[in-house]
Amino acid sequence: MRIAIDVMGGDNAPDAILDGALDALDLLADDDQLVLVGDEEIIKDVIAERGIDDSRIVIDPTTQVIAMDDPPVTAIRTKPDSSIVRIARLGGKRSLKDGEHCEIVISAGNTGAMVAAAQMSMRRLPGVHRPGIVVVMPTFHGPVVLCDVGANPEPRATHLHQYGLMASGYAEKMIGIENPRVALLSIGSEEAKGNTLVKEASATMKKDPFLNYVGYAEGRDLFDGKADVIICEGFTGNVVLKLAEGLAAGLFKTIAAEIFEHDPELAARFEPVVKSIYKKHDYHEYGGAPLLGANGICVICHGSSEARSIYAAIRTSIRFAKENVNQSIVETLEKYETVDEGAA
Numbered sequence: 001m002r003i004a005i006d007v008m009g010g011d012n013a014p015d016a017i018l019d020g021a022l023d024a025l026d027l028l029a030d031d032d033q034l035v036l037v038g039d040e041e042i043i044k045d046v047i048a049e050r051g052i053d054d055s056r057i058v059i060d061p062t063t064q065v066i067a068m069d070d071p072p073v074t075a076i077r078t079k080p081d082s083s084i085v086r087i088a089r090l091g092g093k094r095s096l097k098d099g100e101h102c103e104i105v106i107s108a109g110n111t112g113a114m115v116a117a118a119q120m121s122m123r124r125l126p127g128v129h130r131p132g133i134v135v136v137m138p139t140f141h142g143p144v145v146l147c148d149v150g151a152n153p154e155p156r157a158t159h160l161h162q163y164g165l166m167a168s169g170y171a172e173k174m175i176g177i178e179n180p181r182v183a184l185l186s187i188g189s190e191e192a193k194g195n196t197l198v199k200e201a202s203a204t205m206k207k208d209p210f211l212n213y214v215g216y217a218e219g220r221d222l223f224d225g226k227a228d229v230i231i232c233e234g235f236t237g238n239v240v241l242k243l244a245e246g247l248a249a250g251l252f253k254t255i256a257a258e259i260f261e262h263d264p265e266l267a268a269r270f271e272p273v274v275k276s277i278y279k280k281h282d283y284h285e286y287g288g289a290p291l292l293g294a295n296g297i298c299v300i301c302h303g304s305s306e307a308r309s310i311y312a313a314i315r316t317s318i319r320f321a322k323e324n325v326n327q328s329i330v331e332t333l334e335k336y337e338t339v340d341e342g343a344a
Contacts, residue, residue: 001029001321002058003314004090004102007038008065008083009109011304014038017108018046020310025054027315033058035090035102037083038065062086068303072112076120084109088117091296104317106288108301108310115151115291115300123295125326127333130155131293132163132234133300134170135241141225145171145180149237151291157200160184160231164211165336166292166329167229173323174316175228183217183227185236191216197233210336287312290320292329297321 005021007014021034028034033056036043040061047057064082066075076085084107091105105122107114115131124131132148132155147167152159164182171180184202186194194202194216205213217230219240232240259270287309288299299317301309 001031001104001318002033002035002090002102003028003104003106003317004035004037004060004087005310005314006083006087006105006107006109006114007036007043008062009107009114010301011068011108012306013108014042015046016305016307017310018043020305020307021314022047022050022052022057023307024311024314025052025056027311027318028056030056032056035060037086037090038062060086060090066110066113068110070110070113072110072116075110075113076117083107084113085117085121088114088121088298091118091294091298092121092123093295094121103321104297104299104314106299106301106310106313106317108288108303108305111150111300111303114298118291118294118296118298122298125293125295125330125333127330127337128166128293129162130159131291132159132166133237133289134167134292135289136175137222137241137244139223139225141223142228143175144222144227145175145229146222146237146241147229147231147292148234149241149289150234153233153235153238155197155233157197157204160197160201160233161204161208162293162333163231164205164213164229165208165332167231168211169328169332170290170292170325171229173325173328174319177228179212180228181212181214181226182229182231183214183221185222185230185232185240186216186218189216189218189221201231208336210332287314287316290317290325295326297326 007017035058037060043059062081062083064079066082066084087105090102130152133151134147135149137144145167147163168180168182171177186198217227288301291298297317297320299313301313
């Protein structure tokens with residue numbers, strides 16, 4: 001297996017990305033390869049500083065970088081030798097011809113550019129209309145899968161339906177949830193509520209025999225155990241994700257400050273508990289978010305990823321490959337299309 005890492009993408013690149021990638025060498029098999037894509041001199045210097053001599057490391061040099069605020073489509077067209085464009089090409093089926101193909105590509109860079117580059121070079125799995133980014137959100141009642149969180153801000157109802165099928169399969173394979181409950185994010189639980197997009201998607205999902213659809217979920221339902229998988233369009237999903245991240249961090253800081261102010265000794269005793277709870281809700285521990293529906297394994301990491309985030313993303317992507325998640329998605333979509341054609 002070959003894993004390509006965008007060394008230049010992210011707020012903490014290249015140091016944090018390289019550290020996480022090199023730390024993850026212990027996750028690789030003897031015949032795997034870690035393809036580091038980016039500035040060759042920087043990569044060589046870091047490897048030398050750490051005294052690493054590993055034949056599994058391959059350097060794929062690039063001369064351009066897509067910034068976090070670059071317009072995605074314009075950037076991939078004007079910066080063809082950027083690390084994002086290169087890893088997307090490595091993940092594409094065309095690279096099979098020259099033996100450079102990478103089964104896994106990972107980036108913490110510009111999300112829009114990574115999604116656009118992946119769709120251009122890697123294409124889509126058979127039957128997939130539009131890929132969606134999926135994340136796992138920790139809650140008191142257990143992990144909740146949320147899709148889409150940024151790939152498709154203006155989807156059609158059919159896209160949301162497919163996200164339900166793909167994310168449901170992801171929850172089964174990666175989290176071990178049997179027959180996961182799937183809900184659509186809306187402004188109320190009543191069927192009369194929601195916009196046209198949500199109502200149309202709901203009508204389709206209700207009729208799907210392969211989906212354990214449980215109806216609408218409100219924002220607060222993400223954390224109360226109503227569903228295992230929650231589907232929404234990318235704009236709302238991205239807002240929900242970042243709101244949850246900020247709220248969790250803010251709450252932990254507030255709780256810690258209040259305890260310390262009232263009783264410093266109690267704060268010292270309580271610190272291990274707070275750290276343990278925070279770790280369970282820390283997105284760095286979950287690594288990246290797969291682009292479900294891409295014809296390959298494309299993992300998009302948080303822009304503020306640290307070394308441990310990249311390590312976790314590599315760990316998750318390897319498991320994604322071993323669980324054959326993409327093959328499961330293709331088979332599920334084929335089954336649905338067959339049933340749908342028969343009904344028609």
